[in-house]
Amino acid sequence: MNFSVLLIKEKILMTNENSAYSKSGNAVSRILKASELDTRMLAMVGILAAVWLGLNFATDGIFLTARNLYNLSVQSSVVGIMATGMVLVIVARHIDLSVGSIVGFTGMMIAWLQVDIFPITASWNWPFTIVIGLLLGVVIGALQGYWIAYKAIPAFVVTLGGLLIYRGAAFLVTDGRTVAPMNTDYQLLGGGINGSIGATWSLLLGIIAIISVAILMYRSHKNRVNHGFVAKPMGIQIGLFIISAALILGFVWIMNSYNKPRSDIARGIPIPVLILIVTVIVMSMLTRLTRFGRYVFAIGGNPEAAELSGIDVKKVTMMIFALMGLLCGIAAVITTARLNAGVNSMGLLTELSVIAAAVIGGTSLNGGSGSITGAILGALIMQSLENGMVLLGAGSAERQVIIGLVLIGAVWFDTFYKAQQK
Amino acid sequence: MSVTPLIEMKNIHKRFGGVHAVENVSISLYPGEVVGVLGHNGAGKSCLMKMLAGALPVDSGEIIVNGQSVTIENPRVSRDLGIETIYQSLALADNLNAPANLFLGRELLTSMGTLDDPRMEVATRKVMHKLNPNFSNITDPVRSMSGGQRQVVAIGRAIYFDAKTLIMDEPTAALGPSETAMVSDLIKQLKSEGIGIFLISHDMHDVFELCDRVMVMKNGRDVGSFKVEEVTPDDILSLIIIGKLPEGWQPRNLQSDPQ
Numbered sequence: 001m002n003f004s005v006l007l008i009k010e011k012i013l014m015t016n017e018n019s020a021y022s023k024s025g026n027a028v029s030r031i032l033k034a035s036e037l038d039t040r041m042l043a044m045v046g047i048l049a050a051v052w053l054g055l056n057f058a059t060d061g062i063f064l065t066a067r068n069l070y071n072l073s074v075q076s077s078v079v080g081i082m083a084t085g086m087v088l089v090i091v092a093r094h095i096d097l098s099v100g101s102i103v104g105f106t107g108m109m110i111a112w113l114q115v116d117i118f119p120i121t122a123s124w125n126w127p128f129t130i131v132i133g134l135l136l137g138v139v140i141g142a143l144q145g146y147w148i149a150y151k152a153i154p155a156f157v158v159t160l161g162g163l164l165i166y167r168g169a170a171f172l173v174t175d176g177r178t179v180a181p182m183n184t185d186y187q188l189l190g191g192g193i194n195g196s197i198g199a200t201w202s203l204l205l206g207i208i209a210i211i212s213v214a215i216l217m218y219r220s221h222k223n224r225v226n227h228g229f230v231a232k233p234m235g236i237q238i239g240l241f242i243i244s245a246a247l248i249l250g251f252v253w254i255m256n257s258y259n260k261p262r263s264d265i266a267r268g269i270p271i272p273v274l275i276l277i278v279t280v281i282v283m284s285m286l287t288r289l290t291r292f293g294r295y296v297f298a299i300g301g302n303p304e305a306a307e308l309s310g311i312d313v314k315k316v317t318m319m320i321f322a323l324m325g326l327l328c329g330i331a332a333v334i335t336t337a338r339l340n341a342g343v344n345s346m347g348l349l350t351e352l353s354v355i356a357a358a359v360i361g362g363t364s365l366n367g368g369s370g371s372i373t374g375a376i377l378g379a380l381i382m383q384s385l386e387n388g389m390v391l392l393g394a395g396s397a398e399r400q401v402i403i404g405l406v407l408i409g410a411v412w413f414d415t416f417y418k419a420q421q422k
Numbered sequence: 423m424s425v426t427p428l429i430e431m432k433n434i435h436k437r438f439g440g441v442h443a444v445e446n447v448s449i450s451l452y453p454g455e456v457v458g459v460l461g462h463n464g465a466g467k468s469c470l471m472k473m474l475a476g477a478l479p480v481d482s483g484e485i486i487v488n489g490q491s492v493t494i495e496n497p498r499v500s501r502d503l504g505i506e507t508i509y510q511s512l513a514l515a516d517n518l519n520a521p522a523n524l525f526l527g528r529e530l531l532t533s534m535g536t537l538d539d540p541r542m543e544v545a546t547r548k549v550m551h552k553l554n555p556n557f558s559n560i561t562d563p564v565r566s567m568s569g570g571q572r573q574v575v576a577i578g579r580a581i582y583f584d585a586k587t588l589i590m591d592e593p594t595a596a597l598g599p600s601e602t603a604m605v606s607d608l609i610k611q612l613k614s615e616g617i618g619i620f621l622i623s624h625d626m627h628d629v630f631e632l633c634d635r636v637m638v639m640k641n642g643r644d645v646g647s648f649k650v651e652e653v654t655p656d657d658i659l660s661l662i663i664i665g666k667l668p669e670g671w672q673p674r675n676l677q678s679d680p681q
Binding site: 300310 | 475477496497498501507509511512513514515516517518522523526527528529531535536537540541543544
């Protein structure tokens, strides 16, 4: 998976320390420092690994089967996609409680239009309803952003209102009636039986990903040398490359090891997971390479300074919420496709999972710091626990208790970690 | 003077509710001149400068930049007019590093329209090196820097973009002696390059060393504008504290009796 690449590239807060390849500390800490890997992120990977191994042990090896990992990746994609937007919202010192309800409402609108209004078999139907769904998400997000940015109403209040409004609106679309079935092509987006890209394409994508990593690493190396900065030691660069390539190939191999029912045809990477990967890449680039991304962090760090630096804080704030709305629209598409229906309870309580994923992934509720990669790891950790507990036969009540405790524990860990840093 | 002033602020008023924060103040600034704006906390000096910087709207009065009457609605307009401001609070985003802060709002971009971080870092190193040769950790978040280093980042940000006018709000308040000397030298150098500077300061030594003219404010009003050679530190303190000059005051430079 491409996460590994982003993990390596990601530098929260752009702390790109190249002055100190210090001789102090032991060999491990020197290598860590020179590789510029974020230790917090590594700790999260360690926690994820521990959770996986623990659950695998507890479930007698069921957890780490290709089948379960395939399901886990599909289950994580909806929360993961939304969490990438929630990171920016929280970094900019806001919150969005309405995301679950927006998924419900836009999902109902998509389903209703696709099934009840437009001819279900028409080839233009599903792409057209997707476009409408995404636009609706953007408009809803922008509208909430407008109240927050230009009318100075706290995001907590606006989006708490949104949580009620759009949950109610989701019901009103069809008076609570479930709309089904969806267009057959559209269903593929949900990652069902045929909703994956097959072994050949998966392998091909994996190879393209590995080549991209190589090119990116080489270009970043050349860039550094050209500007006279200290380059990372060659051994470490090669090591990082091998780890990334192994993770990508490992992911493809697992996805290709799970066959369609009663056949030996490999499934390959599920489409919703592809959507997640693309979202993560785009959102990471947006955060690290664009003015918009930098302004979001600047606003989170010091809103007054951002304003005095000539940043149009209001516009950026509105854009953050519009982007969050767009991501909700994407999540609504995947959800309706996966359920093969529009149900008005779609996205219920999802806002909590999304916020928890961002927070577990290291996004500070004080604003100013957070990362897309972290949020994805957070979403994976949460979903792994959820998935593992289902395998262990835990009911939803027990799961809620555990996830709640994990959330508190994660924030405690974050506070503890930051205190250690000082 | 025949030269066009860089800045003329005429009959500026600013009210906050019932408080007249700035009342009918006029001030001008010529190229290569340092004008001290003095007064107690709350005298209205920062407020006056914020209106020039675009951080506060003007209630009434006129601002003329290079002979043109302008409306400074926001900080961007002020910057576009060649006015750079170093705020007392420094206005830095603590979570970002020095290059990100230096170029905040004016990032250098690659041909693809993405942030050109390496180029910004190189440029920042140059500016920082000029201001403080010992500045090495520029890629750390500014949160982890000393007060002096943060100040250098804020000053670097103002001078990098070829300002014509500089507003410095207590630039040395957080600095140690060597850094204060560095800022003084910098001000002299900028002045010799023809840049006009409004200097807000409480430090009489700075004022008399650096300023050509001073304006003292009290309760939002201009209680005295002088050339520096006309007044003594005691005169200025008297203006700051009681709002008027000592009894029987005469311009210092015109006093006949030898001192």
